[in-house]
Amino acid sequence: MNPKKNYPEEVYLNGKWLKHDQAFVSVFDRGFMFGDGIYEVTPFYNGIPFKLKEHLERLQYCLKEVQIEFDVAPLEKLMLEAVSRAGLSKSDAAVYIQISRGTAPRTHFYPENPTPTILLYSFPVNLENFKNRQWKVLVSKDKRWQRCDIKTTALMANIMANEEAVSLEFEENLLVRKGYFTEASHSSAFFVKYKTIYTHPEGPHILSGVTRKQIILLCQNLGIKVKEKAVHLDELVEVDEIFLTGTTTQVVKVASVHSREKELFRAKKNHITTLLQNEFIKLTRP
C-alpha cells in the first residue's frame, strides 16, 4: 500500500478491528467538529518499534494537558497487533494513533465524562534512503498557537504552511516566530554553526520531538556541542549545515533555504549531518 494514495485496509476503532470503509465516527465527534484530539506516530523498523515508550509518554502528556482522560498503557499491544494484522511485521512501518475527546453536543467547554474516540492503524513507510535526500525549504511565518508542545490533530497552521511550500516545489518549511526559527511544519530543526548544533529549546513553541531528543543524546555521546537556543534569521549567514528530524523524516539534510523572493542559505558542508545520519541508522537498525 502506498500511504500517499491508499487507505490502510483495516483500522482499530473504539475496541474493534474494522475494514477502513466500515469504520465510522459520529458527526458530533469533537475530533471532527473542533480538531479536539491528540495524535501520535510511532515508527517500526523491520517490525520493531523504535522509542515506543517515548511516543506513548508524549501521547499521555498531551492527553493530560487537554484533560482527555485515557490511559495509553493498553495501546502498546494494539500497536503491535496493528503491524502484524497489516502484514508489516518484517518491514518498515508506522502506527498512527488518534484520540479525540469523543462525541457530545457541541460546546466550547469540555463536556462531562465523554468517552474518547480511539483510532489506531499501521501503514507501510519507506524508512530507507533518507541519507540521499536534500530538501529545499521555504521560510514561512509560524502562525501556530502558543501550545505547539501539544500534538493536536488541529493542524491547520501547519497544513497551510506546508501547502504553500509544496505548491512552490519545496519539501518543507522552516517556521519563524518573531525572527527566530522554531521548527519545521512536520519536523524539528537543527542548525550547525561553528561546529555547535543549535535547536530551539523545548516549551510551548515547538513539539518535543522524539527524534530530536535522540539526536541530542547522540550528540552528547559523540562529544558534539548542542545548544538549545533559537537561531535568528539574521544568523543564517553563519550557519554551515541545517538538518530536519522526525519520525518518518528521520534525519534529512537541508540543501537550501528560501524566502518567496530569494535564496537565504545554501549548505556549505554536510559533515555533522552525515555523521548523525550514520549514527541514527546504527540506533534504529542495530
Ligand SMILES: Cc1ncc(COP(=O)(O)O)c(C=O)c1O
Ligand atoms: C511540528 C512537528 N515538529 C516536530 C516533529 C517531529 O517529532 P517526532 O520526532 O517525535 O516525530 C513533528 C512530527 O510530526 C511535528 O509535526
